[in-house]
Amino acid sequence: MSKPSQYFLLSLPSSIVPSHHHDEALEANGSAANFTIPEFKIGTLDALVQQADELAKLETSCQAVVSKVGDALKNILDGDEAQIAHNKVPVDQYLRTFQWNKVKYRADKPLAELIDLLQKEAASIDNDIRFKYSQYNQVKNNLSTLQRKQACVFCFSPSLHNPANLPCSGNLSTKSLASIVDPRSIVQDSEYIETHLIAVPSQLTKDFIKTYETISPMVVPRSAQLVAEDSEFSLYAVTTFKKHSAEFVHKCREQKWIPRDFKYVKGGKEEERKEVERVGGDERKLWGETLRLGRTAWSEAVMVWIHVLVLRVFVETVLRYGLPLDFVCALVRTPSSKQAAKAKANLDDKYSYLAGNAFGRDKKGRVKRDDPSEIHAAGEGGAEYSPYVFYEFDFQ
Secondary structure: OOOOOEEEEEEEEHHHOOOOOHHHHHHOOOOOEEOOOOOOEOOOHHHHHHHHHHHHHHHHHHHHHHHHHHHHHHHHOOOOHHHHHHOOOOHHHHHHOOOOOOOOOOOOOEHHHHHHHHHHHHHHHHHHHHHHHHHHHHHHHHHHHHHHHHOOHHHHOOOOOOOOOOOOOOOOOOOOOOOOOOHHHOOOOOOOEEEEEEEEEHHHHHHHHHHOOOOOOOEOOOOOEEEEEOOOEEEEEEEEEHHHHHHHHHHHHHOOOEEEOOOOOOOHHHHHHHHHHHHHHHHHHHHHHHHHHHHHHHHHHHHHHHHHHHHHHHHHHHHHHOOOOOEEEEEEEEOOHHHHHHHHHHHHHHHHHHHHHHEEEOOOOOEEEOOHHHOOOOOOOOOOOOOOEEEEEEOO
16 A cells, blocks of 8 residues: 655745745745645634634544545445545645635635634535445445345255355355245144254254254154255254244254244245345445545545645744734645655754744754743644644545
């Protein structure tokens, strides 16, 4: 599996170059690409601090939604990386050509409204993919159960056609008996006697033959007939008087022989076949619906996530650099964790002066700050402090 690229999204004051010019500030950042952020409506300082916390939580939620959609696509496509990549929007291209969606999220709206709108969209995507994926899994599991019940029916009845190409799995203790049991081997509509179908483990068949007539009263002598067998079990039909049927079944269980509930229904095997075909059709339909929804949900979830991230950068920029706004936002892409660490170290070396006395390095070269209580750090919640607005992320 290919490793995901890592991205940095950062903002720097234009004062990093003597001219304070936006373009020169961007050029001074080397290979970083311009990442345009609108100027949003700014409220009070207290509101900005609260919104910074709300956006941090919302971004975590958005990452979880993107991951959930990605997992759903991976599962329904059986881990086929080529198909997974084909059904996902090219994230790198989207980031490099990013433009704020002014139609859905008007930049002249208050930040609180934009945050609320993005939160509702993320929740809606999450609910939609969870519901559809759960619906698909339920039908898939139902189909799997039906297939297990029917598995190897065709091995016992070679004349039957196997349209679904069912695998030879399961055993006589669990699978459907509709196509295995010949109705002529079953006593039907008798007032006094009835036939029991018993799945006997292969290693216990000799003991069964020796003892089945005596484990309870009123077992019809020599009534045991071999109906079918597989690598694990032999299925026998045994006739007893109804008066002692319950005791016979109980004794069979004590011997680790498995009684099978079975009632012959005319046309039963055809009904089972039709049920497998019907549920199989439902599974294929839901697979397509889940794939289409997953493809759309992935694009929408990524879009919401990046828009939330943009708001985080903007709010943090205002809190960090103050007004009037004069900053440059840049995107950096690194192909590996090692190169990402190196790029981050280079940025820290170059722009450590932006934090003044608050920023320094310990003996191991790690970033440190003198007084955490006085600094509103980007990426709160355990992230390492940076002297500039900085966010790191990747896409699986």
